[in-house]
Amino acid sequence: MLGVACVLGASAVHAQTTGLDLAKNKACMACHQVEAKRVGPPLKSVAERYAGQGDAMVDYLAGKIRGGGRGAWGAVPMPAQTQVSQEDARLLAEWILSLAPPKP
Ligand code: HEC
Numbered sequence: 001m002l003g004v005a006c007v008l009g010a011s012a013v014h015a016q017t018t019g020l021d022l023a024k025n026k027a028c029m030a031c032h033q034v035e036a037k038r039v040g041p042p043l044k045s046v047a048e049r050y051a052g053q054g055d056a057m058v059d060y061l062a063g064k065i066r067g068g069g070r071g072a073w074g075a076v077p078m079p080a081q082t083q084v085s086q087e088d089a090r091l092l093a094e095w096i097l098s099l100a101p102p103k104p
Pocket of ligand 1: 029070092
């Protein structure tokens with residue numbers, strides 16, 4: 001949660017619910033769940049794959065969210081989410097990465 005909390009800074013929004021609320025708002029949860037596979041991979045698995053690889057992962061995932069992607073998780077492609085602003089895509093990426101358990 002640290003990353004999200006930093007981005008949101010002084011705003012009074014509770015970091016824990018913000019990422020999920022944003023994801024619900026942007027219809028991500030139509031295809032994703034945090035813990036389980038739906039149409040797309042569980043967001044926790046995404047976090048486990050990419051967390052701990054540095055800040056570049058936020059840009060990478062934000063790009064994937066807005067531009068869509070295919071082949072990273074299976075046969076089903078993710079359509080581009082162009083309704084998501086660059087800023088929101090980064091917030092979502094930070095939130096997703098924060099779902100991974102901390103690495104030793
Ligand atoms: C229509 C279904 C659908 C929607 C809506 C959707 N996704 Fe996905 N998402 C997928 C699928 C399918 C994949 C796997 C793509 C692949 O194998 O490369 C995926 C993959 C991802 C990945 C991993 C990308 C990678 O390269 O590993 C992230 C992060 C992600 N989605 C976030 C989001 C967020 C955030 C939203 C909402 C703005 C969203 N998704 C909306 C279906 C969806």
